[in-house]
Amino acid sequence: MKKLALLVLVALSTSLMGYSQNENPKDPKAKEILDKVSAETKSHATIYMEFSYRIVNKPNAIDETQNGKVWIKSDQYKLEFPGIERYSDGKTLWTVMLDDSECQITDAVSDDEEESVSPSTLLSIYENGFNYLYGNETTIDSKKVHMIKLFPEGGGKSYHTIKVYVNPATNQMARIEIFSKDGNTYTYDLKVIRNDQAMENAMFVFDPSNMDDVIDLRD
Numbered sequence: 001m002k003k004l005a006l007l008v009l010v011a012l013s014t015s016l017m018g019y020s021q022n023e024n025p026k027d028p029k030a031k032e033i034l035d036k037v038s039a040e041t042k043s044h045a046t047i048y049m050e051f052s053y054r055i056v057n058k059p060n061a062i063d064e065t066q067n068g069k070v071w072i073k074s075d076q077y078k079l080e081f082p083g084i085e086r087y088s089d090g091k092t093l094w095t096v097m098l099d100d101s102e103c104q105i106t107d108a109v110s111d112d113e114e115e116s117v118s119p120s121t122l123l124s125i126y127e128n129g130f131n132y133l134y135g136n137e138t139t140i141d142s143k144k145v146h147m148i149k150l151f152p153e154g155g156g157k158s159y160h161t162i163k164v165y166v167n168p169a170t171n172q173m174a175r176i177e178i179f180s181k182d183g184n185t186y187t188y189d190l191k192v193i194r195n196d197q198a199m200e201n202a203m204f205v206f207d208p209s210n211m212d213d214v215i216d217l218r219d
Contacts, residue, residue: 050067126150132151134148
């Protein structure tokens with residue numbers, strides 16, 4: 001399960017982009033829906049989410065699910081999985097392996113990670129560098145949702161398609177599916193979303209002084 005948790009952290013805080021799909025337009029119907037999601041997300045000072053994360057790779061018989069929680073305030077976030085936590089104050093990133101009493105410290109965004117995406121930008125990922133098409137109307141947990149396909153612009157990326165599922169009643173995402181070129185499918189089901197809860201800035205900073213092993217990877 002620790003391996004799965006690390007994959008979750010990588011998928012949440014590294015590039016979510018794929019190969020070029022420039023033949024696909026920016027579909028006006030999809031844009032209208034996504035713009036409503038963006039406006040809803042940006043209208044809140046803080047967002048708290050509980051979600052399930054599933055990784056599937058059929059050729060390798062991988063099908064694992066894990067639950068997580070994330071607190072988001074502007075470019076700051078705190079992410080929790082069993083045994084692993086991640087803290088970012090927008091400048092510094094602390095990745096904590098609780099079972100090993102280990103903390104890795106890196107810059108929140110390094111110079112060679114200009115295209116990286118953190119949980120604080122996951123809900124508005126489509127806004128830059130993507131073409132998109134309206135897919136279809138479907139249901140998740142008996143609720144009507146719109147499915148929209150995102151096709152990243154530019155080549156040399158790890159992911160070729162992202163599907164987002166939007167609840168039109170709330171203008172919030174219900175599910176995000178990421179289809180990797182290596183055959184993995186990553187699915188985030190957003191179970192709970194609570195807006196505008198009080199969050200002190202201190203909760204996004206981690207003090208590693210009690211950890212057995214502290215690895216500072218900053219320049």
